[in-house]
Amino acid sequence: MFCAYFLGNLASQLGPAVCLELGECMDVLSLLDELLRSREVPLSVDELLVTLPDGRPIPPRATTCDVEEVRVLRLLRGG
Amino acid sequence: MQVYGLWGKVLDVDLSTGRVSEERIHPITYRTFLGGRGLATYVLWRELGRKWRSVDPLGPENILAILTGPLTGYYPGIKLVVSGKSPQSCGVVGSAISSHVAYSIKAAGYDGILIRGASRDSVYVYVRDDLVEIRDASRLWGLRGLEFVKSLRRELGRDAPSLYIGPAGENLVRTAAVMARWFHAAGYGGYGAVMGSKKLKAVVVEGSGPLPPVARREEFLKLRYEVMDRVAARATFRMWGTTSGLWRVGYETSSEPVRNWVEEWHSREDFNHVVIERKYWIKNPWADWGCPLACMKVSRAVIDGATYYTDGPDYEMGAYLGSNLGVFEVDKAIALSALADDLGLCGIQTGNAVGFAVELYERGVITRDDVGYDLRWGDFNGLRKLVEDVAYRRGFGNVLAEGTYRAAIEVARMKGLPPEEVLKYAVQVKGVGVGAHGIRSRRDYPQPVAYAASVQGGDHTSVAGLPVNSEESEVWSAFLDSAVVCSFTSVEEDTMLKFLDAVTGWGITREELYGTVGLRILSLQRILLLLGGPDVRWDPRVHDDNPPRFYEPLPSGPYAGSTVSRDEVLKSVAEYYKQLGWDEYGVPTEETLKKLGLYDAVETVRALRRELGAS
DSSP, X not given: OEEXXXXXXXXXXXXXXXXXXXXXXXXXXXXXXXXXXXXXXXXXXXXXXXXXXXXXXXXTTOBTTXXXXXXXXXXXXXX | OOOSSSOSEEEEEETTTOOEEEEEOOHHXXXXXXXXXXXXXXXXXXXXXXXXXXXOTTSTTOOEEEEOOTTTTTSSSOEEEEESBOTTXXXXXXXXXXXXXXXXXHHTTOSEEEEESOOSSOEEXXXXXXXXXXXXXXXXXXXXXXXXHHHHHHHHTSOOOEEXXXXXXXXXXXXXOEEETTTEEEOTTOHHHHHHHTTEEEEEEEOOSOOOOOSOHHHHHHHHHHHHHHHHTOHHHXXXXXXXXXXXXXXXXXXXXXXXXXXXXXXXXXXXXXXXXXXXXXXXXXXXXXXXXXXXXXEEEEETTEEEEEETTOHHHHHHTTGGGTOOOHHHHHHHHHHHHHHTBOHHHHHHHHHHHHHHHHTTSSOHHHHSSOOOTTOHHHHHHHHHHHHTTOTHHHHHTTHHHHHHHHHHHHHTOOHHHHHTTOOEETTEEOOSOOSSSSOSSOOTXXXXXXXXXXXXXXXXXXXXXXXXXXXXXXXXXXXXXXXXXXXXXXXXXHHHHHHHOOOOOHHHIIIIXXXXXXXXXXXXXXXXXXXXXXXXXHHSSOOGGGGSOOOSSTTTTOOOOHHHHHHHHHHHHHHHTBOTTSOBXXXXXXXXXXXXXXXXXXXXXXXXXXX
């Protein structure tokens, strides 16, 4: 089971958490990208902060077999 | 005690007496307030806190603080914070600006510059390492931005990093910005007017020395390279900067101001970053010192034989001086943005005030007799004239030069209307026009509580948010503005704190950041905001709220009908205050103040609570 927990307005768009039962290891960022597209959220993953639940960054090229939970919020605030 | 990443001293310049001195800042003060916004708030509280209500932001008593932070020069990107008692909110606003001056101040051997008093004649402050002079600025006074930069170059014989004001600041326009390098602005707060009130045209800094040593050099270098790589990989932002917001925020998330926020959506496919990139950008990418993101671009437009230059325009400028005024022709939005830059006006606050005026005109609240000419959505010539009139305080421009909130009060007086009949069109919070990111669609980043509970009013770079112990919180903004880091190059809190630790050796933990350090800065800002004065005071029961417009359902776009309810907002505000350790009025409790070590604020808070009738 892989779970992504969303903060702020992302939570009002996607719900506070999305948990998925996956049959294979998937790249975490690619999976989130797919999720955003399927829910029609107009953001790319480089506009998000994706961390472990304790706030540490996820390892580079982390897969859903490496991490079970991530915390996701918008990175770019303003402009 | 050794301080790393900082010099432990700021320049103190008194323009009334001409006295220049160095003030040592105790290492514990830095550890407690970091720098930038935090240090400015501390200095203002310490020196003006007891008489805050009587201090005129545009009087000689106010202190203009130009401060770097412990991460200035080390963390990718280069920013400093301009602060003081704000002529907009009458609280403290930390107004960040990208400028080579930030690096140069540290290379000159200081962490910042405090400017107090007021000169009788126009001057500029010149710093070259340990040489500090107050110089005559009579040849520079009155010049617009582009001409000022050229003239300063002629005077010094070279380009030198500078912060300066245009005619708007000189004329004490409350929406005036502190400018740098033609197009950069510290707009929120209105500190251009504070510089003008001190007869200070510019601060020029040429530092040639090294940066202060860091605590752990190897670890710092490793983190710096890691962050540089991560930031440089932000391809979308690097390619289009914030300009892409003109399409993305307007069309995709429905949160862009359109015609004074009557709408937040548009479908103008010719009003977007790709058109601007193809037809108007003459330089891309463009960056200040040490920034791997390079999100800035330079655009040029020619209208009726006049050539206009601006950056981007970045999203906020393009939105506020474009769609918010009903202008959907890119060249005209560029021209208005360039005009605001050149006059030294904050594009956000000015676009907010001008949009408010156009709506009043279209509704017949004000007429041609008041303005002197027609004001219509999208009418470039009328809008251009009004922007200039604001900067020079001419005619109705003089009313708008007070900012949207004060202008609304004045229009109500002029027309014999109850203030709320005009304030309902003013999209501002606590004297600060709301940044160009709406809350009604909930598809953008500001939460419904964002502006209502912010200590910086409508400032979109410092929004309140839940939970308070996350990057959604205003505590995080206070941290970024105090460390001092550009939010666009920031990463997650864990790495940011490791970076801070490698530079300073302070060992600040996540719990400390949210529980004490950031909260301390925010709490002091909140106290000073509630003190306010002399001309405005904010009652939390009335003013900790969104502009009325934000409770109207969105009339158009994919999220038509969306809105937020006032009940929901007020509940969120209450929850936000509770999580911060503030009482039901948003006043920090005595227990919280003691936890934060702010014992000298306890009496002030007791008095505030008495005034509010709290038990």
